[in-house]
Amino acid sequence: MTNIFFGLSGGLGPLMRNAPTAERFIQSGASVYMSIYGESSMAWVERLGYKFLVDDDPTMPDPDKLIPPQPAIYDLDHYYAQMGLLDERFVEAWIRQRIRMLESIGADLVIADMSPHTLIAAKVLGIPSVSITQSCFHPDGKPLYFWGTPPRNLPKVTPVMNRLLYTFGLPAVERMEELFRADVDIVPGIPEMDRIYNNRVRYVGPISMNMPVSAGAELEKNFRRPAVLVYPGRLADSAGDSGMYLVKAVLSAFAETPVFVVIATSEALPEAWLASLPSNIRIVPFVEEERVGEFDLFIHHGGHGSCMSSIARGVPSLIIPTHTEREFNARHLHELGLGEYMMPRSFSPSHLYDLSKYIMQDEYRDHAGDLQKLLEKRGYQGALSVFECAQQLLRGTNRSTTC
Structure with missing residues (x-):
C-alpha cells in the first residue's frame, strides 16, 4: 500500500x-x-x-x-x-x-x-x-x-x-x-x-472543503440581504487576540442594523457576548464553501484561504489583517479591486460599518464577479x-x- x-x-x-x-x-x-x-x-x-x-x-x-x-x-x-x-x-x-x-x-x-x-x-x-x-x-x-x-x-x-x-x-x-x-x-x-x-x-x-459542521438550518431560517459573512480566523494566535478583537468590532459596528451578519467560528466566545447577541447577528461554526457567494461582503482576517474563497465565489472583501502575511494578501486583493483593508485597532465601529456599506454599494462586487468568471474560464x-x-x-x- x-x-x-x-x-x-x-x-x-x-x-x-x-x-x-x-x-x-x-x-x-x-x-x-x-x-x-x-x-x-x-x-x-x-x-x-x-x-x-x-x-x-x-x-x-x-x-x-x-x-x-x-x-x-x-x-x-x-x-x-x-x-x-x-x-x-x-x-x-x-x-x-x-x-x-x-x-x-x-x-x-x-x-x-x-x-x-x-x-x-x-x-x-x-x-x-x-x-x-x-x-x-x-x-x-x-x-x-x-x-x-x-x-x-x-x-x-x-x-x-x-x-x-x-x-x-x-x-x-x-x-x-x-x-x-x-x-x-x-x-x-x-x-x-x-x-x-x-x-x-x-x-x-483555490482549494477548500466543507467541514462536517455548518450553518445549516440557522441560515435557511434567518438569511436576508444585505448579508455579511465574518470569519475571524483563530481567536488568539501568535499575533495575540486579533480574532477576538475582530469579532468584538463587528458586534459593535453592526448591532441592530439593517444588515444580516453571520460570524463563522467554532471557538468559544465569551458567554456575556452570546447572552446579549444582537437580533441581526448569528454565530455558526462554519459556512459551507458554496454558500459564500450568497453574501454581499466577506469580512475576514486576510488568510490565504479566505482570500481565495472570496475570489472563487465573486464576493468583495473587507480585510482586517492580523499579521504581515495577511497584510500581504490584503494589499494584493485591494490592488485587484476586490476589496479594502483596515489595520487592527485603527478604526471605530462607525468607520467599520460605513466602509462595509460602501464596499457593498460600489464597483467591488463587479470586479469580484469578473475575476470569478475568469477563474471559471481557466478551469x-x-x-x-x-x-x-x-x-x-x-x-x-x-x-x-x-x-
Whole structure:
C-alpha cells in the first residue's frame, strides 16, 4: 500500500486546503498520515478520520534563544526565530524527529504546507516531495514585506539551519524561503494574487472543503440581504487576540442594523457576548464553501484561504489583517479591486460599518464577479491537480517539473 504523509503547520487553513487531496489518495487506496500543530487543528485531523502522527519529541527551544511572537513578520528568518529555530539543539531534534516519523510509516510521498522540516526530512530520505506554498514564502516570489524596508539587525536562523543541512549532506541556502522548494511547488491560488517568477511553479486555483459542521438550518431560517459573512480566523494566535478583537468590532459596528451578519467560528466566545447577541447577528461554526457567494461582503482576517474563497465565489472583501502575511494578501486583493483593508485597532465601529456599506454599494462586487468568471474560464482543478502531480511523482515520471 502507498503511504502518503502530509506535514502541515497549524490552524485550519492548511488542513482545509490539503484535506481534499488527502481524500483523493484515500479513495485511490493509499494510506494517509498527517501531522499538524495546535490542539484544535489536531482534534480536527482526528475528527476527519486521518491517521494522526504526534510530534512528541520533548526538546524545547532555549528561552534565551527565542524571540516573542509578534504580528510584524519581515521574512521567514524572522518568523522562525519566533518558533525557536535560533536554537541549534532544538532544530536538530525537530528535523530528526520528522525523519523518524517518515521512516516509521515508510512514506512514499510527502506533501508539505509551511513545513520546512518535513521537506528537509524528505530530501534526507530521498522521498519525492510536493510543496504547497504561497508567493510570499517562495524564494522566487514577491518578498513578504514588499511595501517597505525591513528593520536592520533582524534575527537570522539561516546560519543555524545551514550547519545542520551540512550535517545531513544537503546544500546550504541563502535564506529560509529556499527550504520551501520541493520536487514540485504548487500554489493553491492564482498568479494575480501569488506571482512567482519561476516557470516550475504550478497554479491549481483555490482549494477548500466543507467541514462536517455548518450553518445549516440557522441560515435557511434567518438569511436576508444585505448579508455579511465574518470569519475571524483563530481567536488568539501568535499575533495575540486579533480574532477576538475582530469579532468584538463587528458586534459593535453592526448591532441592530439593517444588515444580516453571520460570524463563522467554532471557538468559544465569551458567554456575556452570546447572552446579549444582537437580533441581526448569528454565530455558526462554519459556512459551507458554496454558500459564500450568497453574501454581499466577506469580512475576514486576510488568510490565504479566505482570500481565495472570496475570489472563487465573486464576493468583495473587507480585510482586517492580523499579521504581515495577511497584510500581504490584503494589499494584493485591494490592488485587484476586490476589496479594502483596515489595520487592527485603527478604526471605530462607525468607520467599520460605513466602509462595509460602501464596499457593498460600489464597483467591488463587479470586479469580484469578473475575476470569478475568469477563474471559471481557466478551469482550475484544485485538489485534483495536486493529486495528479503527486501520482506522477510516485510513478517516477515527474521530478522537478510543473507536472
